[in-house]
Amino acid sequence: xGGGAKASPRTxxxxxxxxxxxxxRFREEPEWEMPFLVDLFLGGPLSYPFEGPGSEVPIRGRxxxxxxxxxxxxxxxxxxxxxxxxxxxx
Numbered sequence: 002x003g004g005g006a007k008a009s010p011r012t013x014x015x016x017x018x019x020x021x022x023x024x025x026r027f028r029e030e031p032e033w034e035m036p037f038l039v040d041l042f043l044g045g046p047l048s049y050p051f052e053g054p055g056s057e058v059p060i061r062g063r064x065x066x067x068x069x070x071x072x073x074x075x076x077x078x079x080x081x082x083x084x085x086x087x088x089x090x091x
Contacts, residue, residue, distance in 0.1 A: 019064040028055035042085045049081035 013024045030051040033040065050056045056078040065071040080086075 020061065021063075022059065022061040024057060024059040026055050026057045027051055046081050046083050046086055050079045053079065055079075 010025045010027045013026075015022045028051055030048045033044075033047060035043070056076070058074070058076045060072065060074040062070050062072050
């Protein structure tokens with residue numbers, strides 16, 4: 002059984018001297034391919050990160066002092082905690 006999802010993120014790219022950045026924002030829920038019972042229990046929590054402002058992943062690269070490149074990245078995702086998520090985390 003194949004798992005995974007297909008999503009259509011929105012991407013912003015900026016370039017400045019010595020710096021490059023890319024931000025990807027996910028606002029549309031992917032088409033999840035999950036077994037029936039998994040979708041029944043996790044459908045709500047899995048759709049929440051894509052509601053409202055969505056989830057975002059910015060990645061930036063800049064020239065580091067003394068040569069080389071420094072990569073900086075972080076992500077921001079909305080999470081809705083439910084009993085099934087708490088149970089899976091234990």
